[in-house]
Each structure stands twice: as structure tokens, then as C-alpha cells.
Amino acid sequence: WLKVSGATALPFRSPHTPVPGWFHRHSRTAEGERHGAGQEGVRAVRQRGSTHVRGQFRRAPDRLRCGAHPAAIPGGAACTGGLLFFSAGILVFGLADRIVAAVAGEEIAPVAPHPRAELAILFAARMLADAGGTVAMLGSMSIALDANPGNRGALMGASETAIGVGFSVGPSIGAAFFTAGGFPAPFAAASVMSLGLLPLLALSRGCGASGAALEEAAGEGGASEEGHGGSSGNGECMGSPPSPWSSPAALSVALVAVASLFCFGFLDPTLAPFEAEILGATTAGAGVLFSCAAFPYALLGTVVGALVDAAPGSAAAMICGGGIALGATVMVLPPLAPFMATWAWQVVVLFVLGLAVAFAMVPVVPLASALLQEEARAAGRPAVDEDVVLSFTWMAFTLGELSGPLAGSYLAGVYGFPAAARGTGAFTLLVIFATTLVLGASGQFTCRRRRAQVAAADEPLLERRFSSPGSHGTDMKNGLLVSRALSGTLG
Incomplete structure (x- = not known):
């Protein structure tokens, strides 16, 4: 899948x-x-x-x-x-x-x-x-x-x-x-x-269970939940699940996703003419330079995801650190000195930019899920459905992808690429600063909170009406490896 x-x-x-x-x-x-x-x-x-x-x-x-x-x-x-x-x-x-x-x-x-x-x-x-x-x-x-x-x-x-x-x-x-x-x-x-x-x-x-069996099991799961008042089965969870829109911590994480894709999307319509101006890059050369940012982001995504699973308490630090690096690299992309108007400098900066995007974006969904689960547990409320979190974070990605190229085209046309790039980098750093304050206030950077997240890492983060590792014919370890290989090959 x-x-x-x-x-x-x-x-x-x-x-x-x-x-x-x-x-x-x-x-x-x-x-x-x-x-x-x-x-x-x-x-x-x-x-x-x-x-x-x-x-x-x-x-x-x-x-x-x-x-x-x-x-x-x-x-x-x-x-x-x-x-x-x-x-x-x-x-x-x-x-x-x-x-x-x-x-x-x-x-x-x-x-x-x-x-x-x-x-x-x-x-x-x-x-x-x-x-x-x-x-x-x-x-x-x-x-x-x-x-x-x-x-x-x-x-x-x-x-x-x-x-x-x-x-x-x-x-x-x-x-x-x-x-x-x-x-x-x-x-x-x-x-x-x-x-x-x-x-x-x-x-x-x-390869999985039959559709009728899945529907029957899902119906039984739904009836069981209704019989317990929408709780997890012990009658302790009351009320409705927390909404991502009412959680300052989840909103701040989504804002990082918006800023990250805004920053990355800013380069979509502006990088090629900029590199053609300072380096004399042809269309093919500009494509190679853009790939210097795209490939590190693509290749490092799985590694960053595995790090988040291995150390869930580090997700907040990854997002904030990646956002800071992203804003800084965009600001130094326009040359401030002659040595910066070279192929070597542009390749290195774009490579670092791709790494920063991976660290800023990949942990967004796991961290938002963990934050909402903690809020639900603390308030004694049912957990948020996974699809709600997925749609919420995907909306943030989309807003950044939508606004980045539009703003980049306008700002670069009115103020020039150097001023537009530095303004975009400053905006990203401002968003990361605000997010760091919000996550810090919620205790995401404390050792105690990290230990709690690690202890809860083996628990399912979010409730589902029907969830079974075999329900879709998926062996977890082999399925994950095959999906990685095939998705990369087909992509």
C-alpha cells in the first residue's frame, strides 16, 4: 500500500x-x-x-x-x-x-x-x-x-x-x-x-482477509466501542477526542510543516533563473542543482523516520533543528561574497537544505500524533483517530506547497531573488522560534518528557475501530522493507 x-x-x-x-x-x-x-x-x-x-x-x-x-x-x-x-x-x-x-x-x-x-x-x-x-x-x-x-x-x-x-x-x-x-x-x-x-x-x-470478514470485524469493533460509551473499553475515557485545531502544540508542529514546504516550494519557480544569472546554468544544470536538494531529502527520509521510531523523544528537537538549518541555508543561498557565487557553494548549500527539509518534515506526523495522545490521556478523553491527524498534517504540507511557489514568483519578481530568499529564511526562523517556545512550554525538551515518550513508544499512539497487523495481508517487517524498495523503484 x-x-x-x-x-x-x-x-x-x-x-x-x-x-x-x-x-x-x-x-x-x-x-x-x-x-x-x-x-x-x-x-x-x-x-x-x-x-x-x-x-x-x-x-x-x-x-x-x-x-x-x-x-x-x-x-x-x-x-x-x-x-x-x-x-x-x-x-x-x-x-x-x-x-x-x-x-x-x-x-x-x-x-x-x-x-x-x-x-x-x-x-x-x-x-x-x-x-x-x-x-x-x-x-x-x-x-x-x-x-x-x-x-x-x-x-x-x-x-x-x-x-x-x-x-x-x-x-x-x-x-x-x-x-x-x-x-x-x-x-x-x-x-x-x-x-x-x-x-x-x-x-x-x-492477500489479506476477505472484505466481508473485515467489514464484520469492523462492525463488531464499532459496536463494542458504542457499548462502552466511546471509550477504550474500561469506561474511563469520556467526552470527544481532542481536536488538532484546539491544540497549540499540534498547531505549532503543523506550522513548521507549512513553513518547511513553503521554504522548499519557494525555490521551485525561482531557483533556475537565479542559478542561470549567477552561474550561467543551463536548464539541465539548474535541474541538477535542484536535485542536489531533492535527493538528500528523498534518500534521508527513511533514515530520519527510523530515528524517530528509535528515539521518539527526539522528534521535537529534530523538527526545530531542521527548521533552523533550513531557514539559515535559504538565507545564505544568495551570494554575500565572491566565493558564494560558485558551483561548489551552491551545491553544498542545496545539499544541506535537502537534509534540513527531511529533519523538519518527516517527524511531523509522529510528533503530532504523540502530542494529541498525551493530551487525550491527560484529560481522560478518547484518543484521536489516525486519519484525522494524517489529514490535518497533510493539509499543512499542502498549504506550504501551495503558498511557497506563489509567494516565490511574486517576491522574486518584485524584490529580486536575494531579498526574497533572505525574507523567506527569516520567516522560517521566526516560525521555528515560536514553535520552540510552544513545545518548550509543553515540556517537549525535558528529560522527563522524553523518558515518558520512550516508555509509551510501544503503545499504539491512536485508537482505531479495527486495527490488526494482519488485516491487510501485511507482515510488518517484510512488508515495510518491500514497500520501501518498491516505492523507491516505482517513484
């Missing part, structure tokens, strides 16, 4: 490579004519509008991702339905120009004859695709966490590793398909690759 998370990232990211240049077909319209005659007007619109439209367009589907919550439907159905929606949406995206031309009875032209209609289809298709991909990823993570309750850090790290690898190699694969078959090719390939995961899902479901 976990490999779906990484495998979905590859087709989601791979078509991004041809998107920026292809958007010029929607910029070469009457607006270009107003800027001047001929190619001068076209170049003016390209310089002013293409980056902004691209930033808006890439992140527009994230608005729908914020509302995803897989708890209402079974994980298998969520994964299957999500992959189908993703496959359909990404295919329609690649064929948008052909759809408009077919409806209008016209031939496909280099310049979009009906840009508004085509852009409307593109936005709708990407929202459908990304909503489906999010449901599939969240559903797979929900099932993986349910089947392996003691390895939350490792599962989160493996998922981030798979997604990171997919995001790293996806653009290169998309560029290869684009070169071979034109703009629709990478999107058609992504659609086919997504459908290819359905047999794996069916095989995984067939």
Missing part, C-alpha cells in the same frame, strides 16, 4: 517538465499585441506573465487537496477511486488542446485560439487529477499506519522518500516523453502508469 504513495508522485511530477514552455501558447494572445507589435509583445508577456500563470496553475489543485479526508471510505476503495480519478484527470490535461479543437471543429494551432476555454479545462483536469492522487496517497498511508502501528516514523520516512524520488526523477522522465511524442505524451504515459497500479492494489487486497 505504501508504494502507491511514491508511485503516484512520479506521474504527478513527470508532466511538469513541458508545462512552463507550453504555457506560452496561452500568453501569445491579444495581451501580447497590446505590449507591442510582433515578437516584442510576445516576449513582454512571456517575461511578465508566464511565471505567474505557471505558479498559479501548478498549485491550483492543492486547494482541493486541503479537503481530502480518507476516513469516511475504506482504504482500498480510496486508493482505487483515487487512482482512477487521477488517471482520468491527467489524461484530459494532456489532451485539452485537442478536446477544444475537436469541439470547435478546428485544427490544433500553435497559439490557443480559445485560451479561456482551454485554460478552464486545464484547471479542472488538474484539480481532478490532484484530488485523486491525494486520496490515493492518504488512503494508502492510512492502511499502512493501521497495519504497522509501531513504525509510524519509518512509514512516514519511507513515504517521503518515495515521493521525493518520484519528484526528483519525474521531470527527467517527463522531458523524455515530451521529446519523443510531444506535449500529450508525458500525460498519457502518466495515466497508463497510474492504471498499472490497480493490479497491485487488487493483489494486495487479495
